[in-house]
Amino acid sequence: MAGRIIRHPLTVPEQCRDMRHTHPEFKCLRSHAGMSWTGRISPTPLSEVYTIEIAYRRRRPPQVWVKEPDLRVSKEDYSIVHIYAEGCLCLHEEGEWRPWMTLSSTFIPWAAEWLLYYELWLATGQWYGGGEYRVASRRSA
């Protein structure tokens, strides 16, 4: 299932099955609004271990939050490090994620990359991950 792209929008149960298969260590929570998965990742062996949460509601782009440890980013720096005002990560442009893509092959590795660039930003004061800095036309969710 890893990396598989199915050309029809995945249902919530399909995303659940994929996550169970690819990231069984992630804790899955179901609520009336949708699903969320919480798990620990560390982008490199030298990096901290981060707890992230992916919130997913059907027909809405998923959101990724870093739950632990607290991010050391002031609100003024949110745009530099690509964080939305609500505090979740801006990981893709419109059109780069499609509902037929699994979360495991997109948001989890994208978040891992973001965490690496975040540590490099803490280390050097520079954002090495590139990205678009134009004003977004939508809120994150």
Added chain:
Amino acid sequence: MATEAAVAVAFNSIDELLYGICEKLQLGRSDYGFAEDCYKGIGAYLDQHPLLAQYRPEVYPQGSVRLGTTVKPRGRQEYDVDLVCELQLDPSRISNPVAVLDLVQASLASSRAYAPLLERKNRCIRLNYTGRFHLDVLPACPDLAAGGTCVLVPDCEARAWKASNPKGYAKWFEGRCRTSEQAILAKAAALPEAEAVGEKAPLKLVVQLFKRARDIRFANKADLAPRSIILTTLCAIHYTGEMSVADAVGNVLRGVLNSIALASPRRLVVPNPMNNKEDFSESWAESARYMAFLDFVREFGRNWELLQLARGIHNVRAILEKLFGEDVTNAAVEEQIRTFNRAREEQSLGLAGAGILTHVLKPQAVSIPKHTYHGR
């Protein structure tokens, strides 16, 4: 998900950063080539010189350039390149050892190329290649009583011979470079500094790191800094064949701290392992110098422990910067960033293990689709 340890594209280990630091510390290819040309030129010149030819001078490198442990000096200092000019003279028949130094100086001074560069030092004739390095020519005679490769060198201040054994030391050091996994063969008289960091024996990198840590720590009190030959010898004695440079530095630090404790209340003595008449650490008879060395090793040890526990590239970088300086640490971090971003641009990144960013060739990896960080 696979449970085996994944290999990250970049920032895979502290060793990778240490390699990057050592790469920046060593004599660059162009300086190395220039130094080699200079040393061969001086050898050929002295060999033909009418004052010296009868003593069949043999010029060979010693010290860090011979051992492959050079460290870029900080600030405006030039690299040291040390050469021995061994003359076939019987020291027991020379009443004034300083005359040998005079003889080599006179030979070099008769060259229009070398004369403007010369500077007389206590045990050597220095040629100043301003901005690049200084080349110290140390006259020596075979120590016939001690035999082997032992030599005696004239000391101006003491007006006496001092025992040494640079060839024996280099051979001993190369022997100590053997790792647990392979025997690193001794190189001939060529300058081994040409070796790329990745091909170097871990011990050589350990020595470079100790010397750099010393230079940073003693930046404002250079007169108290422990000599390079002491650090090199201590590293070689306490190195036990680790392939990992980070492990090796940690074990050497523990070994040195143990031997300090064993020697206490007396000071540690570091003799030339190939000529125990030569005490590399004689300057430690002055207690301020020895205390400065103890403080240096203890703080290095504390920081090394912190480095092993540190998580987060920013935290690892901060400790490395404190130990080895900002310039080389930044360069090592940036090299890793370039490696990572190259893999990202080539879309060869994948995810494996506990969220480790790896190459997609790993069977358990998931390739990562292209994405653009979005901003507001």
